Amino acid sequence: MKTKKQEKLINNFLSELSDELRPLYGEIIDCLSDCGYNPQKERTNLSFKHNLHNKQMAKMGFRNPNGFSFFALRFSACTGYSQRFCDIVCAMIEKYPSKIAMCVDGNCRYCAGEPLTHVYTHICQNGETKFHCGAYALEIPNLSVEDIAEIKLLVTEEHRYLMKYQVGIE
Numbered sequence: 243m244k245t246k247k248q249e250k251l252i253n254n255f256l257s258e259l260s261d262e263l264r265p266l267y268g269e270i271i272d273c274l275s276d277c278g279y280n281p282q283k284e285r286t287n288l289s290f291k292h293n294l295h296n297k298q299m300a301k302m303g304f305r306n307p308n309g310f311s312f313f314a315l316r317f318s319a320c321t322g323y324s325q326r327f328c329d330i331v332c333a334m335i336e337k338y339p340s341k342i343a344m345c346v347d348g349n350c351r352y353c354a355g356e357p358l359t360h361v362y363t364h365i366c367q368n369g370e371t372k373f374h375c376g377a378y379a380l381e382i383p384n385l386s387v388e389d390i391a392e393i394k395l396l397v398t399e400e401h402r403y404l405m406k407y408q409v410g411i412e
Contacts, residue, residue: 244280251281255288258304259311266385267302270313273394274300277401292401295408299400301379313385317396318376319360319403324392330382331362335374343373352377355407 244252252271256264271290274280279290279299287303301314317323334341343361344350353360353376362374382389405411 244275248280251283251288255281255302263311263385266387266390267311267313269390270300270302270393270397273397277397279397279401292404294411295404297377297404297408298379299397299404311385312381314379314381315393315396315400316376316379317400318362318374318378319355320396320399323396326389327382327392327396328364330380331374332364334362334378334380335364335372338374339372341375341378343375345376346373350375353407355403360403360407 256268256271259267271281274290277299278292278294281288281290283289284301286306287301289298290300290302291298297316299316302312304311317327343357345353345357346361348357350357360376362376362378362380364372364374366372382393402412
């Protein structure tokens with residue numbers, strides 16, 4: 243259940259979106275809220291965290307100075323996602339090679355669960371497997387209506403993982 247302050251944050255954000263994007267973000271926000279992730283103001287953006295584990299599931303806001311909206315989602319514990327989301331993981335690993343998944347080497351004290359179950363993984367063309375820290379929400383570029391069903395599935399799967407390994411609730 244959202245507080246009045248959270249409702250105001252959501253309504254203010256949605257009011258800044260185009261008529262095309264407003265329902266897409268609205269559906270995502272409803273899905274996040276249904277799982278217990280409500281917005282918190284983080285600078286000029288909204289960050290969606292759960293009270294029981296305080297891990298960020300999603301982030302949305304506007305890029306300055308152009309004002310284009312963005313949406314980022316944490317889906318590192320998910321499997322079987324589409325090629326579009328595989329490409330997003332690949333692009334992130336290539337863009338930020340230094341954000342390695344420290345938990346794979348046993349050097350992380352932030353994440354719970356077996357390391358390989360909650361890191362972003364990409365197999366390169368040369369066969370090398372690369373990992374990216376799973377604590378990050380990855381930006382989903384060019385959000386479209388075709389993404390919404392998969393995003394809802396990813397939110398639900400990631401939420402189940404976080405509740406099981408961060409909180410101990412299955």
